[in-house]
Amino acid sequence: xxxxxxxxxxxxAWLIEGPQGIGKATLAxxxxxxxxxxxxxxxxxxxxxxxxxxxxxxxxxxxVASGAHGALLAIERVxxxxxxxxxxxxxxxxxxxxxxxxxxxxxxxxxxWRVCIVDTVDELNDNAANALxxxxxxxxRRSLFLLVSNSPARALATIKSRCRRLRLRPLLVPDxxxxxxxxxxxxxxxxxxRDAAEASxxxxxxxxxxxxxxxxxxxxxxAALLARLPQVDGAEMxxxxxxxxxxxxxxxxxFVDGIERWITGQLxxxxxxxxxxxxxxxxxxxxxxxxxxxxxxxxxxxxxxILSVFGWLAQAVQHADWGKASLDFSRHQVCxxxxxxxxxxxxxxxxxxxxxxxxxxxxxxxxxxxxxIRGGNAR
Numbered sequence: 001x002x003x004x005x006x007x008x009x010x011x012x013a014w015l016i017e018g019p020q021g022i023g024k025a026t027l028a029x030x031x032x033x034x035x036x037x038x039x040x041x042x043x044x045x046x047x048x049x050x051x052x053x054x055x056x057x058x059x060x061x062x063x064v065a066s067g068a069h070g071a072l073l074a075i076e077r078v079x080x081x082x083x084x085x086x087x088x089x090x091x092x093x094x095x096x097x098x099x100x101x102x103x104x105x106x107x108x109x110x111x112x113w114r115v116c117i118v119d120t121v122d123e124l125n126d127n128a129a130n131a132l133x134x135x136x137x138x139x140x141r142r143s144l145f146l147l148v149s150n151s152p153a154r155a156l157a158t159i160k161s162r163c164r165r166l167r168l169r170p171l172l173v174p175d176x177x178x179x180x181x182x183x184x185x186x187x188x189x190x191x192x193x194r195d196a197a198e199a200s201x202x203x204x205x206x207x208x209x210x211x212x213x214x215x216x217x218x219x220x221x222x223a224a225l226l227a228r229l230p231q232v233d234g235a236e237m238x239x240x241x242x243x244x245x246x247x248x249x250x251x252x253x254x255f256v257d258g259i260e261r262w263i264t265g266q267l268x269x270x271x272x273x274x275x276x277x278x279x280x281x282x283x284x285x286x287x288x289x290x291x292x293x294x295x296x297x298x299x300x301x302x303x304x305x306i307l308s309v310f311g312w313l314a315q316a317v318q319h320a321d322w323g324k325a326s327l328d329f330s331r332h333q334v335c336x337x338x339x340x341x342x343x344x345x346x347x348x349x350x351x352x353x354x355x356x357x358x359x360x361x362x363x364x365x366x367x368x369x370x371x372x373i374r375g376g377n378a379r
Contacts (some may be wrong), residue, residue, distance in 0.1 A: 011164035013145035018168035021203030028146040092195025094127035170202020222258035230318040323371035
């Protein structure tokens with residue numbers, strides 16, 4: 001991005017994509033600070049820059065951090081004012097995005113850059129996406145759109161076609177350790193930090209979550225129970241339910257994340273004969289999402305959820321019969337709806353499994369609607 005900027009021919013819109021929690025929004029804000037602090041790509045400061053770093057004491061850095069810079073528009077989910085729990089809307093509404101056109105229509109200070117960050121473009125509802133698309137179609141001079149995406153398949157194709165795509169990969173363990181230690185003022189040599197980094201799948205935010213309140217131990221306990229399926233350890237499940245309590249929202253998020261990781265691993269191991277089983281797991285995952293949302297929304301006891309989740313998963317694994325179905329996609333045009341009728345499954349679950357198999361698995365779990373769980377402050 002730095003090379004593109006100082007070339008003087010930077011694309012007006014970038015789609016920064018990759019798994020959640022690996023620093024996409026952080027990169028977007030770093031780019032925004034750099035552009036707003038150094039508005040002329042041909043300036044000596046830009047030409048000799050080795051990174052997008054901006055002095056923390058620079059006025060632009062202070063303004064961006066406080067959300068007070070007039071040339072930066074951040075579009076993201078906002079707090080649901082109808083609820084008093086700090087919960088965010090599950091989507092970005094048109095109310096948040098309709099200001100993008102007048103924002104770019106205004107004159108930037110000193111004819112400088114105007115930057116819009118959308119975090120994330122996956123969460124735009126249809127009306128909000130269309131409002132953004134109008135601005136992308138006719139970008140004014142010195143405009144820069146930085147669109148963050150966890151699941152690019154969910155973004156409008158017309159939006160993606162107008163962006164230069166930048167794919168970020170999960171960080172290596174040493175990089176996670178270094179970033180987490182810097183972000184939270186931790187000792188980089190702390191063995192607990194290394195354990196959290198190794199379990200984080202390259203996500204700094206997840207590593208920080210695992211560092212607090214026994215989250216890493218909780219994830220390990222969940223993984224151990226999942227590894228035994230379809231056998232279940234009743235005593236351990238009850239103990240796990242007791243340990244989650246009824247008020248620790250972060251612990252519930254770690255539990256659901258562990259379940260999602262396991263199901264994701266199962267769904268990624270796709271062969272034709274396994275498809276009915278994968279669809280059944282996808283159906284169970286949708287059931288888990290609904291149940292977990294209810295538990296979180298109404299602050300219900302976690303233990304019944306724990307017992308139900310492992311019961312559903314054990315049943316799904318036990319019913320797997322890898323030799324029963326063999327579908328040759330090279331010889332037959334397989335319709336997910338028809339497959340659902342053949343296998344006795346919910347059509348929506350089969351479509352979900354097909355979406356993952358074809359590389360369009362959407363991380364639709366919005367349990368992170370609580371402000372306290374949604375990663376760090378990228379600003």
